[in-house]
Amino acid sequence: MQEQELPSTGLAQPPHILVVDDDPALRELLEGYLGENELRVSAVASGRAMFDVFDSEAIDLVVLDLRLPGEDGMQLARQLRERAPVPIVLLTGKIEEADRVMGLEWGADDYVTKPFSPRELLARIRAVLRRYRVQAQAPAREDQRRAYRFAGWELNLRTRRLTAPDGRKVELSNHEFSLLVALCGSPQRVLSRDQLLELSRLHSAEVYDRTIDVQILRLRRKIEVNPSEPALILTERGAGYLFAAPVESLY
Template sequence: MTFADAEMPAPAHVLVVDDDPAIGQLLTEYLGDHDWRVSTATNGQGMRQVLDDEAIDLVILDLKLAGEDGMVLARELRERANVPIVLLSGRQDEADRVMGLELGADDYITKPFSNRELLARLRAVRRRYQVHTQTEPLEERRRAFRFAGWELNLRTRRLNTPQGERIELSNNEFSLLVAFCSAPQRVLSRDQLLTLSRLHSAEVYDRTVDVQVLRLRRKIEPDPLHPVLIRTERGAGYLFDATVETLV
């Protein structure tokens, strides 16, 4: 991946929870062809694992999983994650639809379904969610940052490479990267970075920032000696030269 390619907006990430391999494969291929990133899980345990590891934009949940109550999982999902939920069911009972929506689901789709209709409804749900969340304070609704193919999950404090590999960050490195992602394309002085990243755990002086920047570059730059993400602005500070998407 080139740096120019990495500047393209990252695809929305949908989690499909369904124990039917054919449905999982169908949605993975179809949504993948329409610029969605897809993860799959076949049960509640798998769903929880993906939610712990990834910043998910939308969940498609089948109500009928082997040995599990989909309504219970829907309730749990709504309590633990502020993401749109689309329920799938082979039943067309009005009672199921009403119960699912009352549990906090954003849409209810019955099987069999049209791929085109499903895609349109997923896009509509995501648009409504984005409009709704913009009324909340940004600090309270941020879940993750995406930049240059990377993803920084603010809740799990995990950084994933464009290839999906996890990179370990110290507390100071994490705080510094959050500060950069919060103010992309802006020159930040060392004093501003000290304040934004709260690098006050030990001695506080300008070179504290320089040391942390050097360590962070070694982890996220293709060539730390010739950085393209964290640029030095002589006499002024540093600039995070990337397009940053904030996930809410």
């Protein structure tokens, strides 16, 4: 059954949920149900696979089973929390009250007791995501940011990977990456060439402002549907450039 959607953020990219559980039937069920309700889902069976995905993708929330065979789910939750302030929802058994309490004390955001209905898990995921969206409005250090999302695109700051709305990986030069980071960091704001040179640190390699024009042209060819009529990176004559898309930051 299709649930009511999350409030629109104006962004084409839905939240990415990572499910960690050793039960293949449960993973398949959650992939299907959450996917039908406007969430992207990756599902893995172990802690090692969890960290592999987490280090390569921009994950919005992790659903973690505390009872993985041969692994300490509590330790996995703590290690995950040490890597980034990503939301965590624990899956626990009926009699594991001590684990639930300890998990919440160590930084998990919520828990669901097995057996559970997918609808309940969906509601808890949405509630946690809403809380984190509110927190994301507060100022944060630049080095805490993990990724940017805009117009269906995803720029992973850790892996320096740009993913297109259709899932393609788009290669960026160092200059293109630095410039796109600068634009995403100041969306819907006109930036002069001097400001872009400073923010992208291109001045360390090239010292004239027309370098920005060249890099903008190359970047448009990679992210615009029609580079000759750009919709994302707009030229403000006599002033500079404006990144027109709403941008979501992941911390």
